[in-house]
Each structure stands twice: as structure tokens, then as C-alpha cells.
Amino acid sequence: MNTLLLGIGAWDPEPWRARFKAVLPDWDIVLHTEPFDRRAIHYAAAWKQPEGTFAGLPELEAIFSLGAGVDHLFKDTRLPEGVPVVRVVDPDLTTRMSEYVVMHCLMALRRVRIYDGFQRDRKWIDLRDQPQASDLQVGLLGMGVLGQDAAMKLRTMGFRVAGWSRRQKDVAGVAMHHGDEGLEAVVASSDILVAMMPLTPDTTGILNARLFARMPKAEAIGGPVLINVGRGGLQVETDILAALDAGTLGAAVLDVFETEPLPEASPLWLHPKVTATPHNSAISSPPAIAAYVAGQIKAHMAGDALTNVVDPKHGY
Ligand code: NDP
Ligand code: OXD
Numbered sequence: 001m002n003t004l005l006l007g008i009g010a011w012d013p014e015p016w017r018a019r020f021k022a023v024l025p026d027w028d029i030v031l032h033t034e035p036f037d038r039r040a041i042h043y044a045a046a047w048k049q050p051e052g053t054f055a056g057l058p059e060l061e062a063i064f065s066l067g068a069g070v071d072h073l074f075k076d077t078r079l080p081e082g083v084p085v086v087r088v089v090d091p092d093l094t095t096r097m098s099e100y101v102v103m104h105c106l107m108a109l110r111r112v113r114i115y116d117g118f119q120r121d122r123k124w125i126d127l128r129d130q131p132q133a134s135d136l137q138v139g140l141l142g143m144g145v146l147g148q149d150a151a152m153k154l155r156t157m158g159f160r161v162a163g164w165s166r167r168q169k170d171v172a173g174v175a176m177h178h179g180d181e182g183l184e185a186v187v188a189s190s191d192i193l194v195a196m197m198p199l200t201p202d203t204t205g206i207l208n209a210r211l212f213a214r215m216p217k218a219e220a221i222g223g224p225v226l227i228n229v230g231r232g233g234l235q236v237e238t239d240i241l242a243a244l245d246a247g248t249l250g251a252a253v254l255d256v257f258e259t260e261p262l263p264e265a266s267p268l269w270l271h272p273k274v275t276a277t278p279h280n281s282a283i284s285s286p287p288a289i290a291a292y293v294a295g296q297i298k299a300h301m302a303g304d305a306l307t308n309v310v311d312p313k314h315g316y
Contacts, residue, residue, distance in 0.1 A: 003028040003040045004297070005057070007049030008066070016066070019290035020045070024297070043297050052078040062086055062306055064293045068093060068146070068282075071199040071231060074315045084309045090292060093284035094149045097196075097229060100281035101150040102157060104253045105138055105192055108225045109159075113251055113273070131220040133158030139190025140164065141183070141206075142197030142230060143171060146282070150196065162186045166202075166314070187211055191218035192225045198316035199231035207235040212243040223250020229281045232257040237268060244273045255281040 004027050006016055013031050020029045030036040032053045041057045047066040054063055055078040065073055065087045073085055107113070111127065118125045138154050140147045143163035151161045151174050162175040164186045169176060177185050183206075187193065193215065197203055207228060215224035226249055228235050237258050243249040253275040254268065260279055268274050300306055310316055 001026065001028050002042070003030055003036065005030055005032060005036065005041045005044040005054075007032040007044060007046040007053035009050050010048035015286070016045075016290070019287050020294065022287070023291050023294035043300075045293050046073060048072045049076065051076050054078070054080055054083070062297075062300065064088075064296065066289055066293075069198055069231060070310050070316060071233070074200075074312070081312075084306055085312065086293075086296060086306050087308050087310055088284070088289055088292060089145055089308045090284050090288060092288055093282045094146055096284065097146045097282035098150045098153045100229060100255070100277075101194055101196070101227065102153050104225075104227050104275070105136075105154060105159060105194075106133075106157065108192055108221050108251065109133055109136060111221060113275075114222055117272075129220070134160060135220060136160065136191040136218075137162055137189055138192045138194060139186040140174075141186065141193060141195045143169065143174070143176065144196075146229075147196045150194065162190055183211075184214065187214045189216065190224075191216060191221060192227065195226075195228040195230040195234050197230050197234070199233040200315035202314075203230075204233050205236050207240070209236070209239040209243060209248075212239065212248045215249070218250060221250060223247060225249070225251045225253065227253040229255045232260060237266075241267055241271065244271060249273070251275070253277075255279055 004020055004024060006013055006029060008016055017029045038057050039059055042059050042061045044054055045064040045066055054060060060080060060083050062084045068088050070085055070087050073079055137160040139162045140151055141164045143165040147163060148171055151163060151171060154161050155173050163171055164177050164182055166178060168178045195207055218224040240252050244252060251273045255277045256279050262268060262276060268276055296306055
């Protein structure tokens with residue numbers, strides 16, 4: 001019997017075992033916490049697995065992340081070299097992420113946070129000078145699968161869009177930049193910055209005081225807005241709080257945090273300029289992810305190449 005190893009450290013693994021059993025009914029689905037024959041493992045799937053979960057598996061042919069991000073895999077210092085790592089690319093996940101990004105850009109445009117304050121104070125105030133979407137530029141840091149979909153939908157809503165990627169690339173209707181100079185250009189011209197890139201050694205802590213200080217004043221929306229849906233490790237939370245208090249940032253929408261779950265004592269919870277969501281901007285259907293992984297395994301066993309394999313050299 002074929003065996004799939006699940007290395008799941010963050011979620012309840014049993015529903016995942018059931019989901020994989022539903023799509024691989026003839027397979028044995030084992031958890032890393034229980035005894036299994038290490039030579040029988042050709043495929044593994046993981047989310048925030050403990051260090052060393054995949055070491056000492058001589059027949060391992062591929063490791064599947066159960067999400068789009070793979071930073072949880074590459075931080076494992078005992079991840080076997082040469083075994084392909086595959087990530088999730090799923091239209092449902094992409095759509096949900098774009099919904100979140102477009103919604104929060106529209107909320108910033110329509111100054112929902114400010115009007116909420118007026119409502120709480122029972123104040124009938126019409127600010128009048130409502131900007132148009134085309135008055136604002138949204139800068140997308142990360143122009144991969146998620147960034148490109150969000151860019152298209154933001155453009156449909158009328159926003160100007162700039163994008164930043166590691167390599168030079170062209171995306172229709174988007175002012176594209178790359179490299180350090182490119183980052184400066186996007187940041188200096190974007191009223192709303194959306195971080196949609198992976199966490200790698202190059203991107204760790206990139207959302208910091210230095211970067212916030214370079215954003216425009218964005219007075220029309222009460223100050224520049226930071227949206228981070230990438231990973232918590234991209235942001236320096238003490239810098240975000242200081243920038244919000246100093247008015248360098250007008251608001252922050254954070255779906256990801258340096259420590260997750262966000263500790264109860266974090267000042268981000270109750271800060272009036274912060275929207276915090278529990279890393280669910282793009283929750284995709286778990287059965288769809290199990291079906292995607294099973295589909296890739298079956299195709300690979302039939303001799304096809306794996307798709308959405310990440311580059312270990314760049315960590316995404
Ligand atoms: P992709 O791999 O398709 O795109 C990544 C993008 O980031 C690419 O444009 C890439 O550049 C760019 N990038 C990477 N490193 C750098 C760098 N050093 N400098 C500039 N640009 C860089 O990933 P996805 O779009 O599918 O997903 C992005 C991230 O979103 C995931 O890694 C994950 O962390 C996060 N995510 C969060 C979710 C949530 O619920 N909050 C859900 C799903 C994903 P290039 O185009 O040149 O390669
Ligand atoms: C992912 C996530 O990477 O949900 O898919 O964060």
C-alpha cells in the first residue's frame with residue numbers, strides 16, 4: 001500500500017487525514033507523530049511541521065506545502081536537499097486574496113475608518129472631498145500569482161497600480177519595478193502598499209520604519225495605508241506602531257503577524273488605526289487543497305512532471 005506522510009504542526013491533523021483518505025482511498029495516511037515505515041514514504045504534505053520531520057526518508061520524492069507559502073518548510077534546517085517542494089496554486093485561494101485586498105483598498109479610499117469614528121460619536125459629517133480611485137496608487141510588493149490577480153482587479157476598480165518583483169517583468173497596465181531602486185520608486189509613489197511576497201532571507205523585516213518614512217503623505221485618505229497579507233516576518237511591528245502613532249502611517253491592515261496567534265498582550269489588537277485578521281485573508285477550501293495534492297501525486301506516479309515546484313535557492 002502507498003503511504004502519504006502528513007507533517008502538520010499547526011492545525012488539527014485528523015481532518016486532514018480524512019480529507020486525504022477521501023481523495024487517496026487506497027493509501028495509508030500517516031501522521032508524523034505516529035510510528036510508520038520510513039522507507040515506505042515517497043510523498044509528504046506539510047504545514048508548519050516540526051524541525052526534522054522529513055529527515056531520514058530515503059525514498060522521499062516530493063514534499064507538498066498545504067499552502068501557497070513555503071517558508072515553514074525552508075526554515076527546517078534538516079529539510080532533505082534535492083527533494084522537490086511544491087506549493088499550492090489554487091484559483092479559489094487567489095480569488096479570496098484579491099477580495100480581501102480590493103475590499104481594504106476600497107475601504108481606505110472611502111475612508112470607512114474615519115466615518116466609523118463619526119458614527120460612533122453620532123456626528124453627521126460629510127468630508128465632501130471624496131477622492132476617486134484613480135487619485136490613488138496601490139503599490140503591490142510581490143507580483144506573482146496573487147499580486148497579478150489583485151492588480152487586475154484593482155485596476156478594474158479604477159486604482160492606479162504599481163508592482164515590485166525580484167526579477168524584471170512586464171504586467172499590462174501596471175507600472176512594474178524591481179530591485180532596490182524599484183522598491184524606492186514604488187514606495188515613494190504609493191498611497192496604499194500591499195505586501196504580497198514570500199518570507200525569505202531577502203524580504204525579512206522589509207516593512208520597517210525606513211520604508212514607511214518614504215511613503216507619500218496620502219492626505220486624501222488620512223495618511224498612507226499598509227496592508228500585509230504576505231507573512232508576519234516581513235513586518236517590524238514596533239515600527240508599524242510607532243509610524244501609526246507618529247502619523248507616518250494612516251492605517252495598517254494586518255492579516256499576518258510576527259507571532260501567530262497574535263499574543264493577547266499585543267498593542268496591535270486595540271490600536272484604533274489597525275485592522276487585524278487571523279491569517280485568513282485567503283483561506284482556501286481544505287478539500288480542494290487535498291484534491292490538488294492528490295492530483296499531483298497521481299500524475300507524478302504516472303510519469304508527469306510536478307508543477308508549482310519552488311526554487312530552493314530563492315526560498316519561494
Ligand atoms: P508567487 O511565488 O507567485 O509570487 C511571489 C512574488 O514575490 C513574485 O512576484 C516574486 O518576484 C516576488 N518576490 C519574491 N522575493 C522578492 C524579493 N526579494 N524582491 C522583490 N520581489 C520578490 O507567490 P504568491 O503570489 O502565490 O504568494 C505570495 C505569498 O503570499 C506567499 O509566499 C505567502 O507567504 C503569502 N500568502 C498568504 C496568505 C494568507 O492567507 N495571508 C495566503 C496565501 C499566500 P518574481 O516575480 O521576480 O519571482
Ligand atoms: C498560505 C497561507 O501560504 O494560507 O497559503 O498563508
